Amino acid sequence: MKNPETESRRWRWFDYRKPIPSHVAVGLGVAGWLIFFCAWIVSDLSGMVSELLVPPPQKVVAALVELIAEQGFLGDIAVSIYRVVVSFAAACALAVPLGIVMGAFKSVESFFNPFVSAWRYLPAPSFIPILLMWFGTGDAPKLALLFIGVVFFLITLVMDHTRGVRLELIETSLTLGGNRWQVLWTVVVPAVLPNVVVAMRQMLAVSWTYLVIAEIVASTNGIGAMMMRAKRFLHTDQIIAGILVIGILGLLFDYLFRVVHRLLFPYIEENAR
Amino acid sequence: MSASVVKLSAEGVGKSFVGTGGRVIQAVRDVSFAVHENEFCVLLGPSGCGKSTVLRMIAGLEDPTTGVLRLDGHEILRPDRERGMVFQSYTSFDWLTVGQNVEYGMKLNRVPVAERRERAAHFIDLVKLTRFRDAYPKQLSGGMKQRVAIARTLANSPSLLLMDEPFGALDAETRWNMQELMVSIMDSTQTTVVMVTHDIEEALFLGDRIVFISRHPGTVLEDMTTDFKGGTRVRRKEDMLTVPGYAEMERHIMRLMREQGAEHEDEG
Structure with missing residues (x-):
């Protein structure tokens, strides 16, 4: 006979979908990063790669400190965050209500969906030249690019989640006397909202991607612009510091949404x- | 129960769908029956016989292709609070507590807050969930979720309660408890019920009238009253087994069910 107590305590490395002890899980996550940094440092010490192209971690950190202390990098970060937040808020303000109504009513879907789907397949960066001509070089073309890059995907995601609201919930409300408006507000919206927030979290990551593209192509400030300046002077440590900051900001926003x-x-x- | 005021009537109701390849599929044909005030009517039949379609048409969630359904003499055209429905799948609103779920229908219909609270408390008590009034559905078992759905529908005072295999997803023991709970609810609330099931025992235990629906297309094969219960409702399920006449009726229905199944196999 197997003893159930010892049986439950045993675990193997490769059991399908079985949970593993939390300290092992954390250890594995840390180990992944440690190996990455070790490889980075070793490649530097061995002299196999040029320090100019791959600066060691300590130089990157030093560059980051210098950027913040002496070159007003915090201002660049603030500008980038502002662009993401404003354009993303605008995209959500349009996409969430429209997506919900499209998912709820076939007639609205039939009207908008062919239009929205087509736009989804146009790569947003292809609009950069025309956006620059329309809006000049200020914040407007960047905000417009981020908006275009996010809004059509978000509409589709919200629509799909709304379609997924179980029909029985809607019919329950109908047989309790709910009218169209009441069903929308008291069933469809609350039922889909958690998934809408998840979709927003996913699309925010996309928004950061377009931000860097917009700032690298045509901008004098922001994280991406700093990285392009650094390239001109071969400051690879600053470029990698920029990448690091974008990664950290992305993680932070993701955590915030959770x-x-x-x-x-x-x-x-x-x-x- | 002997009162013979007709509450619901189906007159030659049929429903056909256009299936794949434009083929017209007749799901239900010429269904006629009547349900009287305070009666518990069970629509029984093999799976796929269209009994759920009949129930959905009574709810107003689907339109009949032919024939008329009437409630209190008025033609049924769309869903409304007069015909509240309990589904087989759980329909508790996750974002509302048990209390808020039960108040939901009354809130839609603008029942004043004080009355709402009072009625909700009464029906939550009736389904024995008072301890869970402030709990969210995620904390409830399947049987408890169905009790929330029943309390929510009854609290909205429909004139007809519709149930589509409401206990089909529950384990055997919970199912008995729910069936016995339904009997006590029927005794204390004077509601007219139409329930769909394919469980013969359940039909015999709960039904005052059993309308047996045949398969392909669904139509009324037999309209029976459960006379063996002598006009009263049996309160405990095990007691039903010894009531004279029960076994004969169950055997009769089982044979109907088997014939329907055999016909189905011939088609395949």
Whole structure:
């Protein structure tokens, strides 16, 4: 006979989908990063790669400190965050209500979807030249690019999630006397909202991607612009510092969305999140 | 229960769909039956016989292709609060507590807050969920979620309660408890019920009237009253087994069910 207690404590490295102890999970995550940094440092010490092209980690950190202390890098970061937040808010303000109405009513979907789907296949950066001609060199063309890059995907995601709201929930409300408007506000919207926040989280990452493209192509400030300046003077340490900051900001925003999700929707089962 | 005021009537109701390749599929044909005030009517039949389609048409969620359905003499044209429906799948609103779920329908219909609270408390008590009034559905078992759905529908005072295999997803023991709960609810609320099931025991235990629907296309094969219960409802399920006449009726329905199944196999 197997002893169930010892049985439950045993775990193997490669069991399909079995949970592993949390300290092992954390250790594995840290190990991945450690190996990455070790490889980075070793490649530098061995002299196999040019220090100009691949600066060691300590130089990157030093460059970051110098950027912040002496070159007003925090201002660049603030400008980039501003661009992402403003354009993303505008995209959500359009995409969320439109996506919900498209997902709820076939007639609205039939009207908008052929249009929206087509735009989704046009790569947003291809609009940069025309946006520059329309809006000049200020913030407007960058905001417009980020908006275009996000809005059509977000509409589609929200529409699909709204279509996924179970029909029985809607029909329950109808047989309790709900009219069209009441069903939309008391069933469809609350049922889809948690998924909308997840879709927003996913699209925010895309927004950061377009931000860097916009700033690298045509900008005098922002994180991307700093990286292009650094390229001109062969400051690879500054470029990598820029990449690092974008990564950290992305992680931070993602974490923020997860916290918001948990606070807004405490009634959702943890494993369904 | 002997009152013979007709509450719901189906008169030659048929429903056909256009299937794949433009072929017209007749799901239900010429269904006629009547349900009286305070009666518990069960629509029984093999799976795929269209009994759920009949129920959905009574709810107003689908339109009949032919024939008329009437509630209190008025033709049924669209869903409304008069005909509240409990589904087989769980329909508790995750974002509302048990109390808010039960109040939901009354809130839609602008019932004043004080009355809403009171009625909700009454029906939550009736389905024995008072301890869970402030809990969210994720904390409830399947049987409890169905009790929320039943309380929510009854609290909205429909004149007809519709149930589409409401206990089909529950385990056996929970199912008995729910069936017995339904009997006590029927005794205390004076509601007229139409319920769809393919569970013969359940039909015999709960039904005052059993309308047996045949397969392909669904139509009324037999309209029976559960006379063996002598006009009263049995309160405990095991007691039903010893009521004279129960076994004969169950055997009769089982044979109907088997004939339908055999016909189906011949088609395949």
